[in-house]
Amino acid sequence: xxxxxxxxxxxxxxxxxxxxxxxxxxxxxxxxxxxxxxxxxxxxxxxxxxxxxxxxxxxxxxxxxxxxxxxxxxxxxxxxxxxxxxxxxxxxxxxxxxxxxxxxxxxxxxxxxxxxxxxxxxxxxxxxxxxxxxxxxxxxxxxxxxxxxxxxxxxxxxxxxxxxxxxxxxxxxxxxxxxxxxxxxxxxxxxxxxxxxxxxxxxxxxxxxxxxxxxxxxxxxxxxxxxxxxxxxxxxxxxxxxxxxxxxxxxxxxxxxxxxxxxxxxxxxxxxxxxxxxxxxxxxxxxxxxxxxxxxxxxxxxxxxxxxxxxxxxxxxxxxxxxxxxxxxxxxxxxxxxxxxxxxxxxxxxxxxxxxxxxxxxxxxxxxxxxxxxxxxxxxxxxxxxxxxxxxxxxxxxxxxxxxxxxxxxxxxxxxxxxxxxxxxxxxxxxxxxxxxxxxxxxxxxxxxxxxxxxxxxxxxxxxxxxxxxxxxxxxxxxxxxxxxxxxxxxxxxxxxxxxxxxxxxxxxxxxxxxxxxxxxxxxxxxxxxxxxxxxxxxxxxxxxxxxxxxxxxxxxxxxxxxxxxxxxxxxxxxxxxxxxxxxxxxxxxxxxxxxxxxxxxxxxxxxxxxxxxxxxxxxxxxxxxxxxxxxxxxxxxxxxxxxxxxxxxxxxxxxxxxxxxxxxxxxxxxxxxxxxxxxxxxxxxxxxxxxxxxxxxxxxxxxxxxxxxxxxxxxxxxxxxxxxxxxxxxxxxxxxxxxxxxxxxxxxxxxxxxxxxxxxxxxxxxxxxxxxxxxxxxxxxxxxxxxxxxxxxxxxxxxxxxxxxxxxxxxxxxxxxxxxxxxxxxxxxxxxxxxxxxxxxxxxxxxxxxxxxxxxxxxxxxxxxxxxxxxxxxxx
Numbered sequence: 001x002x003x004x005x006x007x008x009x010x011x012x013x014x015x016x017x018x019x020x021x022x023x024x025x026x027x028x029x030x031x032x033x034x035x036x037x038x039x040x041x042x043x044x045x046x047x048x049x050x051x052x053x054x055x056x057x058x059x060x061x062x063x064x065x066x067x068x069x070x071x072x073x074x075x076x077x078x079x080x081x082x083x084x085x086x087x088x089x090x091x092x093x094x095x096x097x098x099x100x101x102x103x104x105x106x107x108x109x110x111x112x113x114x115x116x117x118x119x120x121x122x123x124x125x126x127x128x129x130x131x132x133x134x135x136x137x138x139x140x141x142x143x144x145x146x147x148x149x150x151x152x153x154x155x156x157x158x159x160x161x162x163x164x165x166x167x168x169x170x171x172x173x174x175x176x177x178x179x180x181x182x183x184x185x186x187x188x189x190x191x192x193x194x195x196x197x198x199x200x201x202x203x204x205x206x207x208x209x210x211x212x213x214x215x216x217x218x219x220x221x222x223x224x225x226x227x228x229x230x231x232x233x234x235x236x237x238x239x240x241x242x243x244x245x246x247x248x249x250x251x252x253x254x255x256x257x258x259x260x261x262x263x264x265x266x267x268x269x270x271x272x273x274x275x276x277x278x279x280x281x282x283x284x285x286x287x288x289x290x291x292x293x294x295x296x297x298x299x300x301x302x303x304x305x306x307x308x309x310x311x312x313x314x315x316x317x318x319x320x321x322x323x324x325x326x327x328x329x330x331x332x333x334x335x336x337x338x339x340x341x342x343x344x345x346x347x348x349x350x351x352x353x354x355x356x357x358x359x360x361x362x363x364x365x366x367x368x369x370x371x372x373x374x375x376x377x378x379x380x381x382x383x384x385x386x387x388x389x390x391x392x393x394x395x396x397x398x399x400x401x402x403x404x405x406x407x408x409x410x411x412x413x414x415x416x417x418x419x420x421x422x423x424x425x426x427x428x429x430x431x432x433x434x435x436x437x438x439x440x441x442x443x444x445x446x447x448x449x450x451x452x453x454x455x456x457x458x459x460x461x462x463x464x465x466x467x468x469x470x471x472x473x474x475x476x477x478x479x480x481x482x483x484x485x486x487x488x489x490x491x492x493x494x495x496x497x498x499x500x501x502x503x504x505x506x507x508x509x510x511x512x513x514x515x516x517x518x519x520x521x522x523x524x525x526x527x528x529x530x531x532x533x534x535x536x537x538x539x540x541x542x543x544x545x546x547x548x549x550x551x552x553x554x555x556x557x558x559x560x561x562x563x564x565x566x567x568x569x570x571x572x573x574x575x576x577x578x579x580x581x582x583x584x585x586x587x588x589x590x591x592x593x594x595x596x597x598x599x600x601x602x603x604x605x606x607x608x609x610x611x612x613x614x615x616x617x618x619x620x621x622x623x624x625x626x627x628x629x630x631x632x633x634x635x636x637x638x639x640x641x642x643x644x645x646x647x648x649x650x651x652x653x654x655x656x657x658x659x660x661x662x663x664x665x666x667x668x669x670x671x672x673x674x675x676x677x678x679x680x681x682x683x684x685x686x687x688x689x690x691x692x693x694x695x696x697x698x699x700x701x702x703x704x705x706x707x708x709x710x711x712x713x714x715x716x717x718x719x720x721x722x723x724x725x726x727x728x729x730x731x732x733x734x735x736x737x738x739x740x741x742x743x744x745x746x747x748x749x750x751x752x753x754x755x756x757x758x759x760x761x762x763x764x765x766x767x768x769x770x771x772x773x774x775x776x777x778x779x780x781x782x783x784x785x786x787x788x789x790x791x792x793x794x795x796x797x798x799x800x801x802x803x804x805x806x807x808x809x810x811x812x813x814x815x816x817x818x819x820x821x822x823x824x825x826x827x828x829x830x831x832x833x834x835x836x837x838x839x840x841x842x843x844x845x846x847x848x849x850x851x852x853x854x855x856x857x858x859x860x861x862x863x864x865x866x867x868x869x870x871x872x873x874x875x876x877x
Contacts, residue, residue, distance in 0.1 A: 021131050025138065026059035028129035030780065036124070037776065038769045043125045044071050045761040051772045053834065054779040062126040068140040070760060071125050077462045078278045080154075082118040083127060083137060085272040087145035088157050088261060092134035095119070104271035114278035147261070149229070149252060155272045156226020157265070158258045161196045164250040176247040180208065195247050199262035208246065215239035220248065220259065224267045225274050228259040281456045283438050286449040289531055294445050298535035299575035302389045302527030303596070307614065308341060309392065310381075312351055313360060313373045314606070315340055319746045320371035323363045328420020329371070334406075349406035349418040350522060356419055357399040358392050359753030364746075371419065374751045381599065386573035390565040393526050393541060397432055398561065400424045400756040404518040426759035431515040433542070434460070436523060439534040440544045447532030450520060457516050527572075537568040583620070585644060587653040593618040601647055607633055608640065622656055627663040628728055637664035663728055670722065670729035677718040679709040679729070695725050778856050782823070782837040801825045801835075801868030811869045812848050816840040821853065825867035837872065 022028035029037065041048055046067050052058040061067060072080065085101040086093055098119075103111045119135070122128035130136040137145075147153035158164070165173055170188040177191050178184055180198060185191045198204055209217070216239035223230055232240055232255060240257075243249040249257040265272070321333035329337075329352070338348035355361035360377040363369050380388055401423045409415060410422050438456060439448055523529045528538035543564050579598045583591040583605065591609060594617050596602075608630040609620035630640055640660050644652050670681050681687050684706040690696050691703065699721050700712025711718045715731060722729045764772070801823060803811070815822045821839045828834075838861075840850035849860040 021134065022129060024059070025063065025126060025129045026056045029055045029059055029062075029126065030784075034773050034777070037773045039124050040126055041764060041769055041772060043074075045764055046070060048764055048768070048772055049761050051775055052779070053776075054783040055776060056780070056783060058776060059126070063138050063140050065140050065144075068127070068138060068144065071127055072141065072144065073463050074461065075121070075125075075463065076280065077459045078114055078276065079118045079121050080462055081273050081276055082115065083122060083141060084145050084153060084155050086122075086128065086135060086137040087142050088147065088153065088155055088272055091142065092130055092136045095132040095135060098135060100270055101265075101272040102276050104269040106269065108276070108278075111276055111278045118278075147228075149258075152227055152229075156228065156274070157261045157272065158226075158228030159261060161199060161247070161250070161260045161262055162192050164252070164258055164260055165192055165195075165247075168250075176245065179245045180247060196262055199247075199260065199266060202266065205263075205266045208248075212242065212248075213239050216242050216248075219243060220263075220267060223259040224264050226264075228261075228264060230257055230259075231255050232257050277459060280459050281452060283441060283456050284449040284452040285442055285446045286532065287447045288443070289445045289447070289533060291445040291533075291536070294530040294533040295535050295537075295575055297530030298527040298537065299530075299572060300527070301525060301530065302537075302572060303385070303576055305392060305526055306385055306388055307596075308343075308351055309355060309360070312337070312341060313355060313377055316361075316372055317746060319364070320361075323369040323371060324417060324420065326414075326417075326420065328417030330417070331415070334418050346404070346406065347525075350403040350525070352418050353399075353401055353403040353406075353423070354392060354396055354526075357395040357401060357753060359395070359751065361419075362748050362751035364748040372746050372748045374748050376751070378747070384569075384573065385576050385579070385596070386569040387566075389527065389572060390541075390569040393528060393568070394561050394565040395753060396522070396526065397541065398429050398756055399754075400426055400428050400759075401754065402428050402515065402518065403522075404514060424757040425511065425515065426757050427512060428515055428519075429756060430759060431457070431512060432519045432523075435516055435519040436528065436534060436538060436542055437544070439529065440539060440542065442533070444536075445533050447529075450517070450532075453520070454513055454516050458513065461512060537572040540567040540571050541565060582647050582649045585648045585650050585653055585656060587655060589622045589653075589656055589659065591620045591622070591648070593620065604643060605647075608643070622659060624659065624663050624728075625723075627660055628667060628723070631664060631667045631728075632730070637661055640664075666728040668728070668730035670727055672715050672719050672722070672729050672731050677711040677713055677715045678704070679711065679718065679722070680707055682707055690722070690725070690727070693725060696721070774856060778853055781853060782835055801870045803868035803870075805863070808866055808869045809843070809863060811871065812840045812850075812863075812866075813843050815871075816843050816848075816850070821872050823870045823872055824861075825869075826861060827865050827867060829865075833867075 022031060029040075032040075040062075044062070044067060047058060047061050052061060072083070075083065082098070082102065085098055089097055089101055099112065099115055102108075102115060119128060119132075122137075127138050127141050128135055129138070144151075145153060147155070147157050147159060149159075152158075165188075168188075170191075173188045173191045173195075174184050177195050180195065182194050182198060185194060198208070212220075215237070219230075219239060220243070229252065230249075234255075236244065240249065244251070244257065247260070248263055250260055252258050268274075321329055321336075324330055334345050334348055334352075337352065338345045341348055341351065343351075352361065358380075360374060360380055361371060362374050364372050380391055383391065402425045403418070403423070405416050405423050405425070406418045407416065416422055434457060435453070438453055442448055520529075520532075523538070524532065527535065528541070529535060541561075541564050577595045580593065580595040581598050581601055583593050583597070583601075585591050590612065591605070593605075597605065597618075605620055607626075609622045609626050612619045612621040627640070631637075635643075637660050641652065641657065644656070670679055670686070672679055679687065679690070679701070687703065687707065687709055690709065691701055698713075699718055701709045704710050713721070719729055719731055802825070811822060812824075819839065821837055824836050824838060826834055826836055836855075837853040838848075838850040838859075839853070840848050841858075842849045843863075846863050847860050848863055848866070849858065851857075852859045
């Protein structure tokens, strides 16, 4: 649609009288109160960018294709079905006609009760305007939803008789009405009108179809619910020919026929949709648990989340895998991470993306770029457990990155990598919020049936779901029509060509349904739900009532997410196990932690022992390698004995004490430094044993002196090689001092968490809405103010008044003296032109100061930027 057409729909040549029916969308908006305009701008925030100058501009913008598409995508199924019915109805359509298209001949009390709300919603969003006796769908919406050969309607209806016969010869039209038993006319217009009248007359149409054979009726049955197009052979069978001769099928091309809309509506009993859905599907309860059980289960999952994140990032303390040149992690690195966490690759991708969204993980930005924990991770570790959990779930709720896409392909067929680009989906935060809010509508402790929850979400956003689904295969020509010689395919009114699903249908391919499934599973992993039911901390995170279940339509004013996260952490804290400051040492060289360990103890024990098993009680195992790791960090044997004695509730077992002393006695006996590399030892017999060991051949050792061996490998490889042979060497510096390997971790420079990709303009707050409505009203008063007609034309191109400098000065001076208002044209420093209504109070020094009714404030304007001025008619401001 061109700009000129939009202007014709929105432009108002003069103000409509009070009580008169609106003639344009702009007039309909002008008749609204401030609350109505605020509701429109709240529902369609894209109309505020930038704030329209007046209501005519607002109406024009509301009719643009991009804005209408966005508004249609946010309609629920029944509101969309109402708009689709209006698109196939006469324009304008009386309310009873619309009701008949949705209820059919038999009527439907549920539809009759729901239709006023759907029409009110469409009016509120400026998709429909006009009184009930003349309902009009915005022209752009009609073009998008009306059926055509290129874009079949979701209703499954085809073109009208008038549209289908537009290119038909007058003689052929006369033949059709004669065969149908109608009186021939003298012009094609009246002939088409007579045929349309026949098809819309139920009694006469019924009599005509009574003459049809069963085969002909079978052809109509296959086309009636859409798609309405079917292929025919070069020599159609008699039933098809009978339908063609009477106009029940009209030709689109030499091989394609179409079922006219009026015929289809008669066969459907007057219904535009096969299955109207005026009521949203109910989210059903699958199972019920005691709320305490749900909260305890969720707390256990929350604790597991913290443990998994710590384990993941602790394994990357010295630097993680390299960053691919195109961004993200390599598949082999993802597999290694999954194996280390003992989870699937998809779960590993989720934990990685969670850490990335929370700002705990990033790339280091070096030349050899690698992933590593950020400094924020160390701050996160110092927080209480419940607050650490809140710092994870709040970013997850708002993140637009979707871990479930990892492993799939982008539009160019390239594999999507974990932590890589192209994982943002703007709809993800909305879907996550809505999944949790629907769970909140159930009683506390009730787990939702997932399929009914997904059906509800598809009902709430059917057009967006359809747009994200895989395109259906063409149906034209699929399947023979038997002896009739026609081919077509029957389809639901909601899924002929756009892929719009019917309620309850499974759609594993569309993004919105997959987002809902992933959100439900991820909420369980994070501890927002327990056994499928919403936990109390999740209710606090969403700012929902905690004691009683309530529909989340009105939360009494949302709070900041950080505040809500703090409330959720407060509720979670008593449910998490308390940190302990002791372990239980056992004779089999293991230590049992009866709960989560406090931070200093956990860090020290992680160096001294290896984790053998996790769960409610973590089991650590002491090995020669783990004890050597503790000694390498700078601790002595006596330090380790004292540490274990201080933190064990049981005596230190003798085997563990012997293990520590034995490794300490050998630790540092061999010294390795840099020549290329060398080994020195005061005991030459030990060096002789190393040379005699065949396992040392790969190290390229040779004796330089009784107590020194030279190697052909680097010090790090030599150190690892001798340790693998059972020795406990220590590295030394160039000065001969023992190098102590601290457990300090590698960190990236300070990094910020990834910013979510917005799904359109942000929702305006009350302050912005009030200011915008005020500005639009003021601008509209200026645009529609009635001006006195001058003796000579004073209006320039573009609608601005044009007067000479002398006339402008004289007019504003007179207005300042009399206290009256004038209409001016003004061009600002950027060259933007506007028209304003001002009441001058002072004119001096080349400036005019006055009250600007358009801006609703006192302003000063340079006279040289005023293009012209005109007096207003009496009582206009």
